[in-house]
Amino acid sequence: MTSHLLHAVPVQYPLYPEHEFQPRIEDIEALITPRTKVLVLNSPSNPxxxxxxxxTTRELVELAVKHDLWIISDECYEAFTFDVPHTSPARFDSAVPGRPGSSRP
Known part of the structure; x- marks a missing residue:
């Protein structure tokens, strides 16, 4: 993973059906340390x-601002949503770099 090349330690956060596969803000905030620099979002997620x-997207942006974190938003499947529309974090903060498009050439 690229993060290891940068001597970064990725911290994964699982999504659970009992929370409708939504990240819980209080759980994410509990994982933030003084060394945390980036919050990576993957929505819609694969698989x-x-x-x-x-x-929740708005709350994650607010959390990132509160802790002075970068947000990297992987949005390559944004066109493949059905019940819930995709909302980019860039909607709430124009400084958020997104990655729209296709994951494969």
Whole structure:
């Protein structure tokens, strides 16, 4: 993983069906340390297809601002949503780099 080349330690956060595959803000905040620099979001996710809802996306952006974190948003499956529309974090903060498009050439 690229993070290891940068001497970064990735911390994964699992999504659970009992939370409708939504990240819980309090759980994410508990994982943040003084060394945390980046919050990577993957929505819609692969292989689950889970979409982070608009409210949670806004709260994640607020959390990143509060802790002075970068957000990298992987949005390559944004066109493949059904029940919940995709909301980019860039909607709430124009400084968020997104990655729309296709994952394969």
């Amino acid at each position: 689950l297809g889970a979409v982070i809802c608009e409210e």
